[in-house]
Amino acid sequence: MRIPIDSIADPSLLIPDPIQVLLIEDNAADVRLAQESLRGAGREHVRLTHVDRLSSAVEHLASEKIDAILLDLSLPDGQGLEGMMQIHMAYPHLPIVVLSGDQDDSLALKALGQGAQDYLKKGESDGTNLIRAIRYAIERQRAEDRLAYLATHDPLTGLANRTLLRDRLEHALARARRFNHPVYVLYLDLDGFKIANDSYGHTVGDHLLQAAADRLGACVRRADTAARVGGDEFVVILEATSRVNDIESIAQKILNSLARPFEIQEHRILLTCSIGLVGFPKDGDSVDQLLSHADTAMYRAKEAGGHQTMWYTSPDRSSRTVKLNLGQDFRKALARNELVVYYQPQLNLRTNTVSSVKALLRWNHPSAGLLLPAMFVPVAEHGGQMPAVEQWLLETAARQYQRWKDESIWSFRLCMNIFSWRLSSEHVAEEFIRSIDGMGISPADVAVELPSSSIGVDLERGCSIVGALQRQGIQIVLANVGTKAWSLDAMRRLPWDILKIDPSLVQSSMQVPADAAMVRMLMSLGSDLRRRVVAEGVADLTQLKHLLSVGCGEATGDLICPPMSDQDMTYWLTARNSPPAFRAA
Numbered sequence: 001m002r003i004p005i006d007s008i009a010d011p012s013l014l015i016p017d018p019i020q021v022l023l024i025e026d027n028a029a030d031v032r033l034a035q036e037s038l039r040g041a042g043r044e045h046v047r048l049t050h051v052d053r054l055s056s057a058v059e060h061l062a063s064e065k066i067d068a069i070l071l072d073l074s075l076p077d078g079q080g081l082e083g084m085m086q087i088h089m090a091y092p093h094l095p096i097v098v099l100s101g102d103q104d105d106s107l108a109l110k111a112l113g114q115g116a117q118d119y120l121k122k123g124e125s126d127g128t129n130l131i132r133a134i135r136y137a138i139e140r141q142r143a144e145d146r147l148a149y150l151a152t153h154d155p156l157t158g159l160a161n162r163t164l165l166r167d168r169l170e171h172a173l174a175r176a177r178r179f180n181h182p183v184y185v186l187y188l189d190l191d192g193f194k195i196a197n198d199s200y201g202h203t204v205g206d207h208l209l210q211a212a213a214d215r216l217g218a219c220v221r222r223a224d225t226a227a228r229v230g231g232d233e234f235v236v237i238l239e240a241t242s243r244v245n246d247i248e249s250i251a252q253k254i255l256n257s258l259a260r261p262f263e264i265q266e267h268r269i270l271l272t273c274s275i276g277l278v279g280f281p282k283d284g285d286s287v288d289q290l291l292s293h294a295d296t297a298m299y300r301a302k303e304a305g306g307h308q309t310m311w312y313t314s315p316d317r318s319s320r321t322v323k324l325n326l327g328q329d330f331r332k333a334l335a336r337n338e339l340v341v342y343y344q345p346q347l348n349l350r351t352n353t354v355s356s357v358k359a360l361l362r363w364n365h366p367s368a369g370l371l372l373p374a375m376f377v378p379v380a381e382h383g384g385q386m387p388a389v390e391q392w393l394l395e396t397a398a399r400q401y402q403r404w405k406d407e408s409i410w411s412f413r414l415c416m417n418i419f420s421w422r423l424s425s426e427h428v429a430e431e432f433i434r435s436i437d438g439m440g441i442s443p444a445d446v447a448v449e450l451p452s453s454s455i456g457v458d459l460e461r462g463c464s465i466v467g468a469l470q471r472q473g474i475q476i477v478l479a480n481v482g483t484k485a486w487s488l489d490a491m492r493r494l495p496w497d498i499l500k501i502d503p504s505l506v507q508s509s510m511q512v513p514a515d516a517a518m519v520r521m522l523m524s525l526g527s528d529l530r531r532r533v534v535a536e537g538v539a540d541l542t543q544l545k546h547l548l549s550v551g552c553g554e555a556t557g558d559l560i561c562p563p564m565s566d567q568d569m570t571y572w573l574t575a576r577n578s579p580p581a582f583r584a585a
Contacts, residue, residue: 018047020065021134024087025072025099026052030122034070034099037127045131054078054086061091068134071116073100073107081107081114088115095141097133117141154228156206157213165227165235169287172225172239176280184247186236187276187294188216188254191306193232194381196269199461207264212271215257219250235291244279251275251309259307268460272307274298283312303374305480326379329365333376334385334392338364341396342563345572346415346534346556349547354576355554356447357404358415359397360563361389391435398439400566404573405445413475415447429468443473447498450478467495479536482518499526503537503557510546523551 025031031050038046049064051057054077057069075083088096095117100107111119117137120130152164160168169185176183190212197205209232216226216234225237236254238247255273262269276297284290297312304310333339342360347353363371380386394416401414418432436446448469470476475497482505491499501522509516519535526533535547538557547555561572 018045019131019134019138020067021046021048021070022057022060022064022066022068023048023050023070024052024054024057024075025050025070026075027072030072030099033122034130037130039127046134052076054083057087058090061087061094066094068138069094069096070134071096071098073098073111081110084111084116085114093141093145095134095137097137157210157228159213159217159234160225160227162227162229165225165229165237166287168225169237169290172237173280173285173287175239181240182282183280183290184238184241185278185280185290185294186238186247186251186254187278187291187298188234188236188273189298189302190232190258191272191274191302193271196271200264200267200269204264204267204269208262208269208271211262211264212258215260216254219254219257235294247277247279248309251277255307255309274301274306275309276301276312277309278312283314299378302378326376327383330363330376330379330385331383333363333365334388336366338366339389339392340364340370340565341393341400342565343397343400343569344556344563345412345561345569346554347560348554349544350553354412354573356413356415357401357569357573358449358556359393359400361393361417362563394435395439398436398441401445402440404570413445413447414441415449415477417479418448418450428465429472432469432474433472447475447477449500450476450494462490463494470495470497477534482522496531498532498534500534500536506535506537506543506547506557507539510543516550519547519552520550527551 023031023034025034035048038048049060049066051060052075054075060066069087071084071087073080073083077083078086084096084098087094092115096115097118097120098111098116099120099122101122107119117140118133120133152161152167153159154161169183172183175181193205193208196208209228212232213226213228213234216236220226220236220238223240227235227237229235236250238250241247241250254275258271258273262271276294276299278284278290278294278297280290283293293312297310301308301310340362342362343357344360345354346356346358348355361373361377363376365371377386380389397414397416432448433443436443450466466476476495477498477500478491478494478496479500480502481491481499482502499522501519505515505518509519523533532554533552534554534556535543535552536556538544538547538555538559540559543557544555544559564572
């Protein structure tokens with residue numbers, strides 16, 4: 001594509017003086033003519049360097065900065081368009097103005113079609129026209145380069161776009177097949193970006209993406225390709241790296257880099273990222289397969305809590321089919337009453353009483369059966385359906401809780417997850433209180449459980465919002481404590497009432513001394529601060545006895561009671577009036 005001359009308002013204003021021009025001409029008279037013409041037009045506009053051979057031109061271009069070339073088509077070592085093509089192929093972004101004594105107009109058209117920016121006949125242009133032709137040639141070349149760049153690069157971050165990514169991955173695979181070496185693909189998604197974008201606006205979001213792209217680029221080599229393929233999704237191609245440990249080291253370097261706080265327009269924003277990893281030929285033999293499988297691995301990393309790397313593992317055909325259809329199916333889930341609420345109690349081990357019952361979202365999928373939130377919440381968030389889903393969950397659980405209160409079954413709190421999208425609102429406390437108050441529930445009846453991803457965007461902002469909820473009488477629960485999801489800084493600065501120890505730490509504390517020490521430390525922390533600590537995922541009596549021995553006061557898990565439907569939970573709570581099943585003694 002060429003830019004029409006009349007679309008450039010004043011090319012002389014766009015190019016700084018002097019212009020560095022290389023004249024490739026072997027006829028001394030024509031050289032003098034060009035020099036005289038330029039001198040007559042004002043030599044200060046152009047600094048002309050002359051060589052008389054293509055070979056000399058190539059040597060000069062390798063060491064000197066040149067803005068444009070004036071090229072004769074009749075040279076001792078380059079006749080006709082072949083000579084021009086040698087220069088153009090070696091320096092495709094350098095504008096060429098052809099000078100020729102040939103009167104054949106068809107030659108001019110061929111030269112323009114094969115890369116020249118302009119064509120002038122010798123003796124028919126004065127110095128002013130020659131300078132103008134050079135300036136227009138430079139601007140046309142710049143316009144073409146800009147259009148080519150925009151076609152292959154993301155305009156916001158400057159990284160490769162999906163088109164260039166696919167092209168480079170195709171070439172990388174071709175080289176890998178030829179030389180029998182692996183190629184690796186990393187698929188990244190920023191954890192918490194949507195909240196930052198919603199909270200601070202798209203301008204801050206754009207700056208955040210640019211800063212993240214800069215950090216990503218600094219983590220990979222110049223020979224590697226980093227691309228932006230979606231809103232907050234990036235892909236890296238790693239070639240000429242054969243050891244898996246090296247790939248994992250690069251992925252960890254990216255995780256660490258993106259986890260450092262971003263300072264954007266006086267906002268201190270915390271992000272993490274999830275990375276999916278695949279390798280050729282083990283995980284796919286085509287561009288589409290590798291990108292799809294890397295995307296799948298990335299979603300597994302997100303579902304596992306984010307801020308981690310996962311290698312692709314091949315699912316069976318049925319689970320793959322379900323995954324592909326989840327987005328389409330979930331749009332109809334609410335209307336078809338497919339969402340359900342399960343409940344799981346939390347037991348005070350000292351008094352053997354139920355301290356709270358947690359409302360758990362489930363999807364009763366028509367073909368896949370009962371699905372956990374990790375399978376469909378990312379789909380709902382991506383489709384913008386979480387506000388409606390969480391409001392439905394709140395209303396459904398509140399109605400059931402009110403029924404339990406009316407029936408005087410037990411005195412306990414209702415515990416609910418608070419999803420990331422809700423914490424993007426500055427008025428979350430007022431909105432949440434208004435919602436539960438409308439259903440006749442007091443804030444003192446409610447505990448909200450915060451996953452680390454809900455706070456990761458901006459700790460200062462998170463402290464303010466969570467503090468507003470706590471001041472209304474709502475208990476604040478930090479979930480999954482003891483994993484890398486929560487930093488000590490966040491635990492120190494956030495207002496909280498209850499810590500829930502992650503099930504993985506509860507289980508590993510039975511075999512790993514360091515993990516056992518971590519559990520004891522968390523128990524001691526709760527005791528010193530006069531706050532409660534709950535062990536999650538208690539699965540057997542051995543675990544329960546071990547937790548009691550280190551001072552655990554509350555627990556939840558399948559040993560105590562697995563998640564149940566509302567009817568089964570009502571029956572279980574009613575049965576608690578019989579002699580208790582667990583004693584702290």
